[in-house]
Amino acid sequence: MVRTAVAFSPGHISGYFMKVAGESPATTGSLGAGIVIEEGVVASASAAETIEVVVGRRDTEGAVLSEASGSPPVEYALERLDVSARVETRCSLPIGAGFGLSAAALLASITAVDALFDLGMDRRGIAALAHEAEVVHSTGLGDVAACQGGGIVCRTTPGPGGEIRRFYPEEAIWAVSFGPLPTPEVIGSQAQIERIAAAFPEGCPSDLPEFFRLSRAFAGRSGLVPPEVGAVLAACDAAGVRASMTMLGRGAFATGDGAEEVFSRFAPPIPLHIAREGFRLLEVRA
Ligand SMILES: Nc1ncnc2c1ncn2[C@@H]1O[C@H](COP(=O)(O)OP(=O)(O)O)[C@@H](O)[C@H]1O
Numbered sequence: 001m002v003r004t005a006v007a008f009s010p011g012h013i014s015g016y017f018m019k020v021a022g023e024s025p026a027t028t029g030s031l032g033a034g035i036v037i038e039e040g041v042v043a044s045a046s047a048a049e050t051i052e053v054v055v056g057r058r059d060t061e062g063a064v065l066s067e068a069s070g071s072p073p074v075e076y077a078l079e080r081l082d083v084s085a086r087v088e089t090r091c092s093l094p095i096g097a098g099f100g101l102s103a104a105a106l107l108a109s110i111t112a113v114d115a116l117f118d119l120g121m122d123r124r125g126i127a128a129l130a131h132e133a134e135v136v137h138s139t140g141l142g143d144v145a146a147c148q149g150g151g152i153v154c155r156t157t158p159g160p161g162g163e164i165r166r167f168y169p170e171e172a173i174w175a176v177s178f179g180p181l182p183t184p185e186v187i188g189s190q191a192q193i194e195r196i197a198a199a200f201p202e203g204c205p206s207d208l209p210e211f212f213r214l215s216r217a218f219a220g221r222s223g224l225v226p227p228e229v230g231a232v233l234a235a236c237d238a239a240g241v242r243a244s245m246t247m248l249g250r251g252a253f254a255t256g257d258g259a260e261e262v263f264s265r266f267a268p269p270i271p272l273h274i275a276r277e278g279f280r281l282l283e284v285r286a
């Protein structure tokens with residue numbers, strides 16, 4: 001049997017964010033608030049002749065939905081570590097749809113490779129490299145910082161070493177997705193970044209209703225809501241359901257009575273759970 005290290009990282013839905021451009025990837029990132037979700041990425045790493053990344057999506061019963069080869073940010077991280085490994089990532093949520101799966105794939109992959117080759121990295125080092133890969137590939141700004149722990153997260157300074165407040169509600173979260181919204185196109189556009197900054201709310205939410213209120217106000221002002229998501233949010237508003245847009249994906253998330261029913265009028269509702277913990281090693285099989 002091939003020695004294999006397996007690691008997990010939760011995903012992250014941003015409710016609102018604002019880009020902070022620094023001089024290097026380490027000082028570049030975002031401020032904002034979001035939900036760390038238990039539905040993330042499992043990465044399995046084993047030694048190989050060359051770097052190879054296989055990206056799999058399975059449904060909650062384990063049936064294969066898609067399998068593709070290659071992940072530029074994960075390959076970047078493996079090259080930076082100068083390791084030759086085959087990494088298989090597995091998730092159930094749609095990729096590129098605002099569930100922070102690029103960050104989750106990076107954190108899980110680097111954690112697995114660190115254990116596989118006994119690189120002796122600490123959590124800070126793993127997060128720093130994952131964040132660097134996100135910024136270099138424009139796949140995320142604040143998701144790595146968030147996925148170091150669980151809960152509802154408010155990030156008040158940028159980067160994985162930034163200040164983060166967390167609280168841990170028990171409520172169920174629902175999501176609907178209509179597909180991806182390319183993160184690089186949004187965070188690479190100066191006009192979009194300025195409009196997003198103008199929509200950014202001050203302060204941190206102290207409870208779940210306030211998090212939804214701030215996220216919904218941000219979504220409305222951000223200019224980012226596509227028509228199909230706008231229709232879902234309007235139906236939620238009419239039904240008194242707390243909801244907002246998954247940043248950055250063509251989808252919405254919601255909580256409370258009526259959330260599942262309103263979402264089901266548009267697309268199959270996806271049940272999500274607020275994570276209690278951040279990324280971690282699961283096992284090393286000899
Ligand atoms: N599960 C995964 N495994 C490996 N790479 C991934 C995974 N999810 C996303 N990525 C990488 O990140 C890119 C998408 O980034 P982004 O649009 O930020 O996605 P997300 O919104 O899911 O974080 C993909 O093209 C792929 O290179």
Ligand SMILES: CC(C)(COP(=O)(O)O)[C@@H](O)C(=O)O
Binds near residue numbers: 142
């Ligand atoms: C919103 C986003 C810039 C991208 O998130 P995703 O599309 O999930 O990678 C996130 O990283 C953030 O800084 O809050």
